[in-house]
Amino acid sequence: MMSLGAKITGALIRIYTYKYRKNHLSLSCSVKFKNKKYTPPKGFAFEIKNIGDSKFEVLSPSKPNERYAVVHFHGGGSTQRINSMYRKAAEKLSKLSNAEVYSIDYKTGEELVYPSVHDECYTAYVNLISTVLKNKKIIAVGDSFGANVLLSICLKLRKNNFLLPDAIISVSCCIDLAATGSSYEKNCYRDPLYSLPKNQSFKEHEKDIRRIIKYIGNTSPYDMYLSPAYAEFNGFPPMLIQCGEAETSESDNDILYEKALKGGVKVKMTKYYGMWHDFQYLTPFLKESKQAWCEISEFMRFNMK
Numbered sequence: 001m002m003s004l005g006a007k008i009t010g011a012l013i014r015i016y017t018y019k020y021r022k023n024h025l026s027l028s029c030s031v032k033f034k035n036k037k038y039t040p041p042k043g044f045a046f047e048i049k050n051i052g053d054s055k056f057e058v059l060s061p062s063k064p065n066e067r068y069a070v071v072h073f074h075g076g077g078s079t080q081r082i083n084s085m086y087r088k089a090a091e092k093l094s095k096l097s098n099a100e101v102y103s104i105d106y107k108t109g110e111e112l113v114y115p116s117v118h119d120e121c122y123t124a125y126v127n128l129i130s131t132v133l134k135n136k137k138i139i140a141v142g143d144s145f146g147a148n149v150l151l152s153i154c155l156k157l158r159k160n161n162f163l164l165p166d167a168i169i170s171v172s173c174c175i176d177l178a179a180t181g182s183s184y185e186k187n188c189y190r191d192p193l194y195s196l197p198k199n200q201s202f203k204e205h206e207k208d209i210r211r212i213i214k215y216i217g218n219t220s221p222y223d224m225y226l227s228p229a230y231a232e233f234n235g236f237p238p239m240l241i242q243c244g245e246a247e248t249s250e251s252d253n254d255i256l257y258e259k260a261l262k263g264g265v266k267v268k269m270t271k272y273y274g275m276w277h278d279f280q281y282l283t284p285f286l287k288e289s290k291q292a293w294c295e296i297s298e299f300m301r302f303n304m305k
Contacts, residue, residue, distance in 0.1 A: 181251025
């Protein structure tokens, strides 16, 4: 059962996004998040660091865990820069783990095509593990497109014989950029962020709901480094997968879970009934979001022993 707060919030989101959904516009390109000057919470230090050619936002508790760090891959497609929503998520990750959080501030833009973001983030991660995080264990967290990039990087790390993170948290992953999953039809009217208006039929607008993003460029959407849904995950670390049960991309998460199980990964997946894409990040005040963050906290602490 959804909480009353989630039902009301979902209805308000549906009203707000109607003009975008009616015209099949990308929310990550169309909605502009306020990006005010950031002030960290009391007891935390914030710094923008350049490590090699890579840029990071680093949030540190006053007495951080010296053995672990969190590396954060933010979502928003290839078009959204780090904003207040992702900084608030980094705050939660740091508070819940008592560890430093390194958020990769990758370049974004509607003109970018694969592998620009993926290559930049791979270089950034290798720079981290080769320098400041060389002797630390790492919890890697990614949401939406950020989860895609995180998993793709792990595939490349495995290929190049680098150490993978010690644990992975995937939130509302988008890992099948061919958008083949059954949930695009199942949830085509349920997801308040990406659904079709009720007066538009799935049959006539299937290509709009299974949106193929420009970032793909000339690469096949079935390429496993662009779409990790088509990869195998043998040798991957423990993984927590969370998603909303009403997401149009719910089936991307199912694919990840099934592939992880097949690869012998210690994996847990939790779906939150009626909830939408990235609900933990977008609406952290809801009962369901608090439950999801509690689960993330437990997973991090268990894997930081």
